[in-house]
Amino acid sequence: MPRTFIGLLLATVLAQAATARGDAPDPGAGSEAFFDLRVRTVLAEACVKCHGATKQSGGLRLDSREAILAGGDTGPAVVPGDPRAGTLLAAISHDEDADLKMPPSGPLPREARDALAAWVTAGAPWPEAAASTAIEGRAHWAFEPLAAVAPPEDPTGWASGPIDRLIAAGHREKGLRPVGRADRRALIRRASFDLIGLPPEPDRVEAFAADERPDAFARLVDELLASPRYGERWGRVWLDLARYADTAGDNSDYPIPEAYLYRDYVIDAFNADLPYDRFLHEQIAGDVLAAEGPPEEYARRVIATGFLAQAKRFGTIKLEDPHQIIEDVLNTTGQVVLGLSLRCARCHDHKYDPITANDYYALYGFFAGAKFPFAGSEEDHKPSEFAPIVPPDRMGEYEAKHAEMVASLKDQIARATVEAAAKADEQALAVAAAELALEAAAPEALQATAAALEAAGRELAKLVRVRDHGPKSLRDKLDRLEKAGPAAIAPRAYAVREGGPTDVKVQIGGDPRKLGDLVQRGVPKALDPAGTIELPPTGSGRLALARWLTEGRPRSLAARVMVNRIWRHHFGKAIVATPSDFGLRGAAPSHPELLEHLAAEFIASGWSIKAMHRRIMLTETYQLATEHDSEDAAIDTGNALYWRFDRRPLDAEALRDGLLAISGDLRLDRPGPHPFPAEETWAFSAHHQFKALYPSDHRSVYLMVQRLHPHPYLSLFNGPDASVTTAARDSSTVALQALYLLNNPFVHDRARRFAARLIADEADAPSRLRAAYLRAFGRPPSSAEEARAEGFLHEYEAGLAAEGMPAERRGEEAWAGLARAMLASNEFLYVD
Amino acid sequence: MDHRPLSRRAMIRSGSALAAAGGLGLGLRGRLSLAAAAHEGHPLAPRPGHFPAKAKHLIVFFMTGGISHMDTFDYKPRLQRDHDKAVGGRKVLGSPYAFRPRGECGKMVSELFEHLGGVVDDVCFLHTVHGDSAGHSAATLGMHTGSVTIPLPSLGSWISYGLGTLNTNLPSFVVLAEKEPYNGFQVWDANFLPGYHKGVRVIPGADPLPDVKSPVPSVSRRDLEARMLRDLNEAHLSARDADGLLASRMTTFETAYGLMREAPEAFDLASESKATLDLYGASADAPGSFAAQCVTARRLIERGVRVVELFDVGSNTNWDSHNNIDDHRALSRNVDRPIAALIADLKSRGLLDETLIVGCSEFGRTPWQDLTPRGRGHHSRCFTCFLAGGGARGGYSHGVSDEYGDAPAEDPVHVHDFHATILRLMGLDHTRLTYRYSGRDFRLTDVHGEVVKPVIA
Numbered sequence A: 001m002p003r004t005f006i007g008l009l010l011a012t013v014l015a016q017a018a019t020a021r022g023d024a025p026d027p028g029a030g031s032e033a034f035f036d037l038r039v040r041t042v043l044a045e046a047c048v049k050c051h052g053a054t055k056q057s058g059g060l061r062l063d064s065r066e067a068i069l070a071g072g073d074t075g076p077a078v079v080p081g082d083p084r085a086g087t088l089l090a091a092i093s094h095d096e097d098a099d100l101k102m103p104p105s106g107p108l109p110r111e112a113r114d115a116l117a118a119w120v121t122a123g124a125p126w127p128e129a130a131a132s133t134a135i136e137g138r139a140h141w142a143f144e145p146l147a148a149v150a151p152p153e154d155p156t157g158w159a160s161g162p163i164d165r166l167i168a169a170g171h172r173e174k175g176l177r178p179v180g181r182a183d184r185r186a187l188i189r190r191a192s193f194d195l196i197g198l199p200p201e202p203d204r205v206e207a208f209a210a211d212e213r214p215d216a217f218a219r220l221v222d223e224l225l226a227s228p229r230y231g232e233r234w235g236r237v238w239l240d241l242a243r244y245a246d247t248a249g250d251n252s253d254y255p256i257p258e259a260y261l262y263r264d265y266v267i268d269a270f271n272a273d274l275p276y277d278r279f280l281h282e283q284i285a286g287d288v289l290a291a292e293g294p295p296e297e298y299a300r301r302v303i304a305t306g307f308l309a310q311a312k313r314f315g316t317i318k319l320e321d322p323h324q325i326i327e328d329v330l331n332t333t334g335q336v337v338l339g340l341s342l343r344c345a346r347c348h349d350h351k352y353d354p355i356t357a358n359d360y361y362a363l364y365g366f367f368a369g370a371k372f373p374f375a376g377s378e379e380d381h382k383p384s385e386f387a388p389i390v391p392p393d394r395m396g397e398y399e400a401k402h403a404e405m406v407a408s409l410k411d412q413i414a415r416a417t418v419e420a421a422a423k424a425d426e427q428a429l430a431v432a433a434a435e436l437a438l439e440a441a442a443p444e445a446l447q448a449t450a451a452a453l454e455a456a457g458r459e460l461a462k463l464v465r466v467r468d469h470g471p472k473s474l475r476d477k478l479d480r481l482e483k484a485g486p487a488a489i490a491p492r493a494y495a496v497r498e499g500g501p502t503d504v505k506v507q508i509g510g511d512p513r514k515l516g517d518l519v520q521r522g523v524p525k526a527l528d529p530a531g532t533i534e535l536p537p538t539g540s541g542r543l544a545l546a547r548w549l550t551e552g553r554p555r556s557l558a559a560r561v562m563v564n565r566i567w568r569h570h571f572g573k574a575i576v577a578t579p580s581d582f583g584l585r586g587a588a589p590s591h592p593e594l595l596e597h598l599a600a601e602f603i604a605s606g607w608s609i610k611a612m613h614r615r616i617m618l619t620e621t622y623q624l625a626t627e628h629d630s631e632d633a634a635i636d637t638g639n640a641l642y643w644r645f646d647r648r649p650l651d652a653e654a655l656r657d658g659l660l661a662i663s664g665d666l667r668l669d670r671p672g673p674h675p676f677p678a679e680e681t682w683a684f685s686a687h688h689q690f691k692a693l694y695p696s697d698h699r700s701v702y703l704m705v706q707r708l709h710p711h712p713y714l715s716l717f718n719g720p721d722a723s724v725t726t727a728a729r730d731s732s733t734v735a736l737q738a739l740y741l742l743n744n745p746f747v748h749d750r751a752r753r754f755a756a757r758l759i760a761d762e763a764d765a766p767s768r769l770r771a772a773y774l775r776a777f778g779r780p781p782s783s784a785e786e787a788r789a790e791g792f793l794h795e796y797e798a799g800l801a802a803e804g805m806p807a808e809r810r811g812e813e814a815w816a817g818l819a820r821a822m823l824a825s826n827e828f829l830y831v832d
Numbered sequence B: 001m002d003h004r005p006l007s008r009r010a011m012i013r014s015g016s017a018l019a020a021a022g023g024l025g026l027g028l029r030g031r032l033s034l035a036a037a038a039h040e041g042h043p044l045a046p047r048p049g050h051f052p053a054k055a056k057h058l059i060v061f062f063m064t065g066g067i068s069h070m071d072t073f074d075y076k077p078r079l080q081r082d083h084d085k086a087v088g089g090r091k092v093l094g095s096p097y098a099f100r101p102r103g104e105c106g107k108m109v110s111e112l113f114e115h116l117g118g119v120v121d122d123v124c125f126l127h128t129v130h131g132d133s134a135g136h137s138a139a140t141l142g143m144h145t146g147s148v149t150i151p152l153p154s155l156g157s158w159i160s161y162g163l164g165t166l167n168t169n170l171p172s173f174v175v176l177a178e179k180e181p182y183n184g185f186q187v188w189d190a191n192f193l194p195g196y197h198k199g200v201r202v203i204p205g206a207d208p209l210p211d212v213k214s215p216v217p218s219v220s221r222r223d224l225e226a227r228m229l230r231d232l233n234e235a236h237l238s239a240r241d242a243d244g245l246l247a248s249r250m251t252t253f254e255t256a257y258g259l260m261r262e263a264p265e266a267f268d269l270a271s272e273s274k275a276t277l278d279l280y281g282a283s284a285d286a287p288g289s290f291a292a293q294c295v296t297a298r299r300l301i302e303r304g305v306r307v308v309e310l311f312d313v314g315s316n317t318n319w320d321s322h323n324n325i326d327d328h329r330a331l332s333r334n335v336d337r338p339i340a341a342l343i344a345d346l347k348s349r350g351l352l353d354e355t356l357i358v359g360c361s362e363f364g365r366t367p368w369q370d371l372t373p374r375g376r377g378h379h380s381r382c383f384t385c386f387l388a389g390g391g392a393r394g395g396y397s398h399g400v401s402d403e404y405g406d407a408p409a410e411d412p413v414h415v416h417d418f419h420a421t422i423l424r425l426m427g428l429d430h431t432r433l434t435y436r437y438s439g440r441d442f443r444l445t446d447v448h449g450e451v452v453k454p455v456i457a
Helices: A003-020 A032-047 A065-070 A088-091 A110-121 A162-174 A183-195 A202-210 A218-226 A228-241 A259-271 A278-289 A295-306 A322-338 A357-368 A397-439 A443-469 A472-484 A542-551 A555-571 A592-605 A609-617 A630-635 A652-662 A712-716 A735-743 A745-761 A763-775 A784-804 A807-823 B008-024 B028-038 B077-081 B111-118 B135-143 B153-162 B219-238 B245-267 B274-280 B290-302 B329-349 B415-425
Strands: A502-509 A517-520 B057-062 B097-104 B107-110 B123-130 B171-176 B200-202 B307-311 B355-359 B382-389 B396-398 B408-410 B435-437 B440-442
Touching: A032 A110, A032 B123, A088 A110, A088 B219, A162 A592, A183 A202, A183 A218, A183 A228, A183 A609, A183 B123, A202 A763, A218 A228, A218 A609, A228 A259, A228 A555, A259 A295, A278 A295, A278 A555, A295 A609, A295 B219, A322 A357, A322 A555, A357 A502, A357 A542, A357 B245, A397 A443, A397 A472, A443 A472, A443 B107, A542 A555, A542 B200, A555 A592, A555 A609, A592 A609, A652 A745, A712 A735, A735 A745, A735 B245, A745 A763, A745 A807, A745 B408, A763 A784, A763 A807, A784 B219, B057 B153, B057 B290, B077 B135, B097 B111, B111 B329, B123 B329, B135 B245, B153 B171, B153 B307, B153 B415, B171 B290, B219 B245, B245 B290, B274 B329, B290 B307, B290 B329, B329 B355, B382 B415
Parallel strands: B057 B307, B057 B355, B123 B396, B171 B200, B171 B307
Antiparallel strands: A502 A517, B097 B107, B123 B382, B355 B382, B435 B440
16 A cells, blocks of 8 residues: 555655754744644654554554553553653664564654654653544545546436536535526637637538537537647647747757657647557657657657657756756656656655655656757757657668768868868968068068968968868868768657666755765655566666556556646636646645546546547536626635636637637648758857747747747747746736737737728628627627727728828728727637 | 736726826826826735835846956955966956045945946945856846746846836836847746736837837827727626626726836936936937936836846847956946936935845956956856945945955855845845745745845945
8 A cells, every 4th residue: 555655755754844944943842833743743644554543553553642652562652751661762763673663664764753752752742632633644635546436416407427417516515506508609619719729710600509409519529629720729738838949948049940840749649639648658758669660650759759858958068967957857747747846856855745855866767868869059059969760770771871971071071182282282382482572572571571471371371281181161060970970860859869777876965966875766655655667678767667657556646637737728727726736735626526537537538638628528517608696606706616617818829829810811731840040050159049030820839939038929928938847827917918919010910901801701891890790709799889880980980081091991991990909809808 | 826806996997097197297106106006906016015125116237247346346456466476276367447445435446437436325235245156147047036047036026026016007027128138038037926027128219118109100090999999898898797807908908008108208218307317428319328228217116117127238248358357448338327327316316215226247257367368257156246225235345255356255145145135125025925836935045045134224
């Protein structure tokens, strides 16, 4: 059972947390606070699992004072005031010659042992408040296997499926009555933005509104899931988590022209509904899987490890500070896959989560055994160490090509040498002539003649260098080419390559220069009491680690974390409000049984993300209206229990893509690589950082994003910071966003194009207005709205006339004005 | 999140209060207090700090590239005496600049800061600041966020988070930077703090704030569009029972209209008197000059902006004088008079007490010769920063560096201590200004930092 181990680790953690509060006065060992902070926690987490209510090893219980004084088979555990008597302190000392060593898994941390000793010395006081209840051991829910869930029937008949029944149980408990279903128009707009990030086409809205079939919504969901636009929407969710960027994040922010391959991999994986477990395996160990074949999967799997390679880079020298790269990889992988931050354990045992520094360096080894690509940096402008995406047995053609390039360069050098030799001979004559001229020079010409001689000499020296060694630029090129080998000219990805088995030493205090004990590669004991997994004799062991995540003990946790993310993106709020923190300080689930149910279904479906969308979206809960209900609101103001659907703002991508779609300008083809400057020209440094913006009418997921210089639009609308994994974007609405919507040329262009489209497509004002409302809001205007809009157009055109604008231009100008108001309005910016 | 939705009534009240303030021609301060009152419930509404404090505003001068301490404010006669001598395998570089005692306090200031020397009785120097990196990017990040590795929220963002702002019609944290510093936006980013706390970078010139000018030339047509937008939103909102989310988005549009009205005026120096502009050495028709930006900084804090940071130069051709310390002369000419003028100007307007001024660089420079016998290298183990106004102790120098200015001899001040002190002067306790993120309570000073009490008046 894992509980003991978790308990032990928790004891470590809690003991340290207590001692780490440097500013708090140390409570006396006889005080109530000391008991609560230092004693109870140790007993609860390290002892009572085997010496408590459920189990009494050696006839001993350690969950109340009486029991401790009574002791077990070998006598009293504690004699108050006498630390040398009793079995407890002797057992936890783990002395070599002691008969009994407790806990059996290893000694408690020193602080915990000292605390118990001090408490015994102080007379083992037991505060009255604690006396009535025995101490219970705790296990953290998120680390436990999935619990079986039996969703209760809903007597009201509102809920039939298991998700709705679990939600309805919450309603009943609080006396909430769910509002009605969303109307068809609201529902299709909601589902479209949700699954593909685009507004629905007007004719599709009309067809859906008129579709009487009972499975109309299920058909719509299937249609949206089958659209290639789906991966562009949901792939972005993963790219946020994977802290995806097109630059390295070093102090010069070197561009990575190959990064987009990983972005496209993610989009394609979502479109193909690649099972989530395989998706993880590929991203953590795709290079290892690639080597196993088949060859047609080779490139894709290697590219997948971009997830690891995307770690932010630091410094100015090639692959400087590998420990920071691996820290990023561990922290990102831990948070994304398991909802556990590992970063703290780099320097010390994690204060809140049961992750020790040893655990950290046991995991570190898996990634220290991988080779990371280098994008270029201030002191070495050339990218290198990229992963070829051609299987080794097809490298032959690149070997030939490489040999050809080497030969051609050598040939060029040889020719340059010969040329230089001839020129050098001529120049030698020129130098001789200049020497003679100097000897003969008149005093007033002396300086100029001497300068001429010096210049001639320099030129000669240059030619001699070229004659003897070849031109430097060509030589360097040859040198690089020969060093890099055929792999450098093969198609490549910003991905990792497999290395050998690597175990590392603990870096004390996180300092790579202060090394402690060697740690075998392994897994955190809190997640898997064995602490080890079976490792192959060769290689880094990453594939074994990846498989352990979804097939070993953390399987339940990995499933919980992912379904919680999917839920969050459908509802705008998560079941566990801290989606990347399922640790001890993370939020407790609002609907624990629902989370268990979803996770179990996710695994049972073969980790199908699309099946999870269907399961969630076809519920009554998802299809609730956003309408207000004052009785429900009085009970549950924040709608924590889902009595209605929460209205949500469009995010950065949906807003920009929506504007482009409405104006008819959105390009739906896949753009391919970004137009970065040619690699030969790179000389970026901290003083002259790489910074570029590449305008595009493609979907926003394809915009070039930098780590050091965020895209101004995406940044303004709370896009992710690509330096770290992002589980939940900031949701602030600020005045600068309003300024953008009011005044930015991009928005004005969209409004103008939208107006032109309306005028071109529709014959008269009422049909134009109807088309405008259908496109922007997904519904036709009411007659009052028609009147208001016509009034606006009339007044606006009058204003234009007064300004002297020719009549034939006024119509489009006025419609553009109306379009601007509509596209800045809440009805467009929010989804009901 | 400290987001509190506005009620529709509060929003409408705020709109009309602002309109009234604008229409009645109230004085600046009157408008400010009205604006602040109207924005009760606004996420940037002013909040009390942990302590009563004099300083309400912060102006940071960041001299990019590493300003030399022993050529400016940390007088080291030993350097001159030992010039060109080898010390520990390195050759000493004596300062080429003349120092003389200034002010009543008699502080030795070099000729590079002739004007600042004139207000030295209002300035407080810290001579033993030290940081964790001698690389430009890491040290610049460290000086702004406390972290020399991963990006974290900046000082200005933390203060905006802690105190809110005094005029929600303007950003709470404005960055005046004609050129980008090392690490770009990360040095003013809010990172995990809510986005409205991030610094808004202003590039001085025709369009100081992005999108503040409407492309629609006619005011009356702009009004028609604004009215149409309001009507659309009102109808939408009324069918949705005053959803706070929708109402607060509507408020941002009202604030945006406020910005469109106020920002151009705030950045326009035309109304400044010739005497004032001359004091700074500024000219209204050259808004990009450092001097003009100093005038702008004063105008911004007068209008309620909480934090203003000015970068004098960018990530190249800056104070990074590896080759020739004489390069400091032209650089100091650019900043000396405007900084001194700002201190004097704030003082004469009675604003110096409520405005904390901070002057710093990412690090100092070596007492030793560097790439050439005239240049100095990066030096993070000991350098000088200064404070003025806002409750800082004028005419005082804290900490003593050794005879060469190489290392702290007495009272070292880590960058974390410096940050703790700035927060303290702003009325914030650096151990209590926390934000829960990723399962942990983060602070500007991480788990470090001691307030340098002697610099507080």
